[in-house]
Amino acid sequence: MFICRIVILTLFGFASLVAQAIPNNTVFFCQHYPEAPSCGVGSVACQYCHVIAPTLNAYGADLKQDLEQFEEYDKTVESFSRLLPLSLPRIEDLDSDQDGFSNIMEINAGSEPWNDVSKPDPGEDLVYDFDFAFRRVGTTYCGQSPSYEARQSFVLKTDKKQELSRYLAQCLQSSYWRDFALQRLADKRIRPNLALGVDGDPFIIGDYNYDYRLFRHILTEGRDARLLLLADFHVAEDGSVTRDIIPDYRIPQKFVLGNGQPLIPTRRAGMLTTQWFLSSNIMFAIMPRNAASQAYRAYLGIDIAKSEGLFPIANEPKDYDAAGVKSPACAFCHSTLDPMSYAFSTFEGLGRRQGPVGSYNPNRTTWEGEGYLFNQPVNDLSDWASVAAESDFFKQNLAYMIFEQAIGRRPVTNLEQKVWQDLWQSAENDGYSFDRMIDRFVSSKVFGGR
Numbered sequence: 001m002f003i004c005r006i007v008i009l010t011l012f013g014f015a016s017l018v019a020q021a022i023p024n025n026t027v028f029f030c031q032h033y034p035e036a037p038s039c040g041v042g043s044v045a046c047q048y049c050h051v052i053a054p055t056l057n058a059y060g061a062d063l064k065q066d067l068e069q070f071e072e073y074d075k076t077v078e079s080f081s082r083l084l085p086l087s088l089p090r091i092e093d094l095d096s097d098q099d100g101f102s103n104i105m106e107i108n109a110g111s112e113p114w115n116d117v118s119k120p121d122p123g124e125d126l127v128y129d130f131d132f133a134f135r136r137v138g139t140t141y142c143g144q145s146p147s148y149e150a151r152q153s154f155v156l157k158t159d160k161k162q163e164l165s166r167y168l169a170q171c172l173q174s175s176y177w178r179d180f181a182l183q184r185l186a187d188k189r190i191r192p193n194l195a196l197g198v199d200g201d202p203f204i205i206g207d208y209n210y211d212y213r214l215f216r217h218i219l220t221e222g223r224d225a226r227l228l229l230l231a232d233f234h235v236a237e238d239g240s241v242t243r244d245i246i247p248d249y250r251i252p253q254k255f256v257l258g259n260g261q262p263l264i265p266t267r268r269a270g271m272l273t274t275q276w277f278l279s280s281n282i283m284f285a286i287m288p289r290n291a292a293s294q295a296y297r298a299y300l301g302i303d304i305a306k307s308e309g310l311f312p313i314a315n316e317p318k319d320y321d322a323a324g325v326k327s328p329a330c331a332f333c334h335s336t337l338d339p340m341s342y343a344f345s346t347f348e349g350l351g352r353r354q355g356p357v358g359s360y361n362p363n364r365t366t367w368e369g370e371g372y373l374f375n376q377p378v379n380d381l382s383d384w385a386s387v388a389a390e391s392d393f394f395k396q397n398l399a400y401m402i403f404e405q406a407i408g409r410r411p412v413t414n415l416e417q418k419v420w421q422d423l424w425q426s427a428e429n430d431g432y433s434f435d436r437m438i439d440r441f442v443s444s445k446v447f448g449g450r
């Protein structure tokens, strides 16, 4: 019963969104301003023009007022598509939020033209302050400020950059970082649910402690973060790495659907194929759209529900499960999402199945090999994971994780955008090591500038 409720809520959520929405505006805006920092993923959020849709913010209100000067404006997708390119330039010189910066200055700088607290930042005028950075490393990565003595001794060091790196390395070994900060980063990717996890009652659909251990293992000790999508191993409770199949085990009085790691190693794709990821995201779906969309959101940093990262494929969606996604309003997203989902369709969810939850069953569907990711054909999930792990999106997401953990949000200002860009573009040089990337970030003016 509880699971049906989740499914119905999800369906209901989307139906209501789609019935009224004009999600296309998020993309039209970026087609007009492809270089705008806020258009990094090819679309902006609804919040660019709305407080909560359909209520408009100050910028959206100015846009609406301009659109209404056209007689043919009728709020259809077609009229937005035709009229936005005419209206957008005409409100560029307005200062919708009255913060002293025109809309176009804010669009170009990546600040928010609807929010008078967000302004183009002074950027290069900042000066890197080692003492400030030293304290910030403490609070951000050790969970506490360095002691007075430690600060005094830091001030006397000649090579402050090296000393700062040394302190950071120490913090990245701390239990604060490993047992708390990294767990919080993992939460929204793993999406734990106590009621269904290893201590679930009465149903147990997966043990996400495996997920947390794997996540932490890969993002520490300088390991290659691409293992998030490529690992063919699990991390046992004692911290040891194993490629073994870990069978589910019975627990008296409980309905154990899964609490091991039954998938064969050759089909493993890191965080995407743990039993918990597969069971909690596939549930009873024959077409595992949620699994594909969560993989995209969690490890590539792009959210199709927000119209991000759309790479539509011709003649898709095929709509193999007759969900009604072929209509244009649905195909807008599902021509990307469904082909992304095919590779997940040969993994057992909770419904009728031939093997354990999360195991591989090549006969579950016949369309496994018809999938695409980023316009590239992918034969199976291993293929999917390799394409994903080598993508710029994957690097960008690592940089987002570091940024969000330290700053509390994604980069907005010009300087932040630049630092974020440098960070992800250096991922390969840094061997995809989360630790090394953090060290690079700490030496930036976003972290240590004042």
Ligand code: HEC
Pocket: 020, 021, 022, 023, 024, 025, 026, 029, 044, 045, 046, 047, 048, 049, 050, 053, 054, 060, 063, 064, 067, 075, 306, 307
């Ligand atoms: C580039 C600006 C912009 C973005 C981004 C944007 N909208 Fe809008 N939206 C508008 C404008 C302008 C209107 C027109 C309001 C009017 O004329 O009453 C509008 C109208 C709407 C309406 C009301 C339609 C109606 O018939 O009254 C809804 C619902 C809506 N948007 C949803 C969304 C959603 C959901 C998103 C994100 C997926 C989004 N919008 C993104 C600018 C935008």
Ligand code: HEC
Pocket: 007, 010, 011, 014, 015, 018, 023, 285, 289, 290, 293, 294, 303, 304, 305, 306, 307, 323, 324, 325, 329, 330, 331, 332, 333, 334, 337
């Ligand atoms: C803005 C993009 C977007 C649009 C438009 C959209 N969807 Fe979806 N849909 C998604 C995403 C993303 C998911 C996966 C769930 C998630 O990640 O939130 C999804 C999931 C689904 C699912 C699977 C739900 C489940 O729990 O298994 C169905 C069915 C579905 N959509 C039907 C539709 C239909 C029908 C329409 C048109 C009326 C539509 N969608 C329009 C993005 C969209």
Ligand SMILES: [Ca+2]
Pocket: 095, 096, 097, 098, 099, 100, 101, 102, 103, 106, 112, 113, 114
């Ligand atoms: Ca302004």
Ligand SMILES: [Ca+2]
Pocket: 097, 099, 101, 106, 111, 112, 113, 114, 115, 116, 117, 118, 119
């Ligand atoms: Ca502003």
